[in-house]
Amino acid sequence: MIGLVGLAGILVLGQSGAWKPAPVPISTRWAAEVKPDKVLPEYPRPQMVRERWENLNGLWDYAIRPRQETRPPRWDGKILVPFAAESSLSGVGKTVGDANRLWYKRDFTVPPSWQGQRVLLHFGAVDWQCEVFLNGEKVGEHEGGYDSFSLDLTGKLRGEPGTPQQLAVAVWDPTDKGPQPRGKQVAKPEGIWYTPVTGIWQTVWMEAVPRSSITGLVLTPDLENGSLKITVRADGERTEPESCTVVVRADGDEVARATIPENKESSIKLSLVKPWSPADPFLYDLEVRLASGDRVTSYFGLRSIAVGKDPAKPSGPNRLLLNGKPLFQFGPLDQGWWPDGLYTAPTDAALLYDIEMTRRMGFNMCRKHVKVEPERWYHHCDKAGLLVWQDMPNGDRNIGPGQPDITREARSEAIYRRELKALIEGKRNHPCIVVWVPFNEGWGQFKTNEILEETKKLDPTRLVDGPSGWTDRKGGDMQDAHVYPGPGMPGLEDRRAAVLGEYGGLGLPLEGHLWLQKGNWGYQSFRDRASLANAYKNLNLRLGGLVGKGLAAAVYTQTTDVEVEVNGLMTYDRAILKLPPEAREWNERLYQAQPEFTDLLPTAVTKATPWRFTTSTPGADWEKPGFDASGWKEGPGGFGTEGTPNSRIGTVWNTPEIWLRRDFRLDSVPTGLLALDIHHDEDAVVYLNGVKVADLPGYSTGYELLPLDGKALEALKPGANTLAIHCKQTRGGQYIDAGLLIGITKQKDR
Helix, strand or coil, X not given: CCCCCHHHHHHHHHCHHHCCCCCCCCCCHHHHHCECCECCCCCCCCCCECCCEEEXXXXXXXXXXXXXCCCCCCCCEEEEECCXXXXXXXXXXXXXXXXXXXXXXXXXXXXXXXXXXXXXXXXXXXXXXXXXXXXXXXXXXXXXXXXXXEEECCCCCCCCCCCCEEEEEEEECCHHHCCCCCCCECCCCECCEECCCCEECCCEEEEEECCEEEEEEEEEXXXXXXXXXXXXXXXXXXXXXXXXXXXXXXXCEEEEEEEEECCCCEEEECCCCCCECCCCECCEEEEEEECCCCEEEEEECCCCEEEEECCCCCCCCEEEEECCEECCEEEEEECCCECCCECCCCCHHHHHHHHHHHHHCCCCEEEECCCCCCHHHHHHHHHHCCEEEEECCCCCCECCCCCCCCCCCHHHHHHHHHHHHHHHHHHCCCCCEEEEECCECCECCCCHHHHHHHHHHHCCCCEEEEEECCCCCCCCCEEEXXXXXXXXXXXXXXXXXXXXXXEECEECCCCCCCCCCCCCECCEECCCHHHHHHHHHHHHHHHHHHHHHCEEEEEEECCECECCECCCCECCCCCCECCCCCHHXXXXXXXXXXXXXXXXXXXXXXXXXXXXXXXXXXXXXXXXXXXXXXXXXXXXXXXXXXXXXXXXXXXXXCCCEEEEEEEEEECCCCCCEEEEEEEEECCEEEEECCEEEEEECCECCCCEEEECCHHHHHHCCCEEEEEEEEEECCCCCCEEEEEEEEEEECCCCC
């Protein structure tokens, strides 16, 4: 049963004229579809579905009052739930702030057909601390901005079913003035930090359940044994534990049936074993029924994820193995923000759109960045076959590269651990999620390896990326580098996989689609779509080389523009895809066989070999093999200053310019793809035997692999060869080092 009945429905319909979106610079096309009497009407919990439920989204009364005040006697107006008060679609468009509380109120009725049933009230998410009142009496409270919670209203409702009830909710959110997980919300948005989100931001709903009912399902795929491990959690009024009937169907055909005990893990063998993957996101249908009558429907996917060697190349680098086979995981950093709804998509179709576009662009993965989405988002990813790396939203203080972990106060640590556990337990049934990311770039990072181990204990079936960015502590399943614009990669290890957790950030502001007309920001900005496309294509060519070298996954920044940021593949209003259609082909090439690179001339990462160098302008032909550099100084690479990101300082260089020469010998000229392995800060020009093979303006923040064209390979010769570099520096850190790689493309094992 969908929609409101009785007095509740009349009130919402009657209030429609009292609402309109608050002013906002831009909005999506779906904003026009939002109506107060039909707000996100879809069933909010696709993995545990019941038939009898009521959606409580719509117009509520609201008031913003000082935090210490009790329930307000007067209300400020109407707010459209579930859009945060700061959003346009709420109709309020006001910052609540840490000194105030946001109050909500609405009336509702319980349908007469629910007579004799328990009535549960569900909140998808409320940011951050809330208290719930029914008919003036407090009935519950909750802390946590990203996890769902429920209250049993049975016995607390007044009168018979059909009697008007009054629900009130009070919310306090300190945003960045508290230690709680908050993601990118700040009181004063700028740069990579966004508008606060206060209050109810996911669907509010109620449902009828029997006196004995199912409270949750724990679904663990066991692909190796062709089974589903399942725990049916249940409670209620009974004297003895109940049995549960579980039925599994595949495309409508029954493939398993079992009677199992409640609250105990059981394994159910499947007669049809069909793995879930991006290429074939096959989902089994699941029906669970308690002996006393409660029934829910659900679904699951059968898949495994691990770090290991490609079975066809047991001596090769570690890869991410999906269902036992290596799969390069590639996708965008997905912030999940909307210009009109902030944390909340205007409609379910809008929520689905980002996922569909990600798949259409040829990506097989996305990294959900320091935000947790509503259940329906993960449901759409399950159906679309989009792999998800799920971040834990950050909070508390930050650390920079090379700094020790922060020390959290006891309450801050307890909040983090509680919300991390809630995230994992709340989303663990979704096959799309393959990686948990507890920390990003030192944001709120504490007791790193302990938290990584705790995450693995909470869910040993998935990988743990720890952490994503620059503050690695040698824990987790991955070593994760962020290199802008990149690409780059961390060193290969025996135990962990090497991944590129963020790169790119190519910016293009498009007039008419901007949150901020002036002062918008990108890691590297372009003036038109053609130049952006060319830069993106070049990044992907370099990325392919890193895949061949051992890179297991990469995350491009980012799905859409967000507020001040213009780094998106799409504009913030989702009106324009900035890349051309052929970008899909560029992306999908990365899943094919890539050149496998070996060192022809190693960098300082592998071996600090000597170079000749000078910081004074040299004579003519300094870059050619016959030049006499005996008067130059000699020192090991790389060259630069301590503190430059991802540098390997062998010789200090702190002047505006440096000229480098490195002689090497070859027994014969190799065949294959010649590539430059280089870290330059800033402008660098590279010569091979006097032939200019690369002109690299700007700077890198790590070692990058740059495939060279045919003239570079033609410049090589048996015997003596010379690699020469001129590098300029103007400000900030400085560094230069380079080597040569040779790549051979081998047929990919199918």
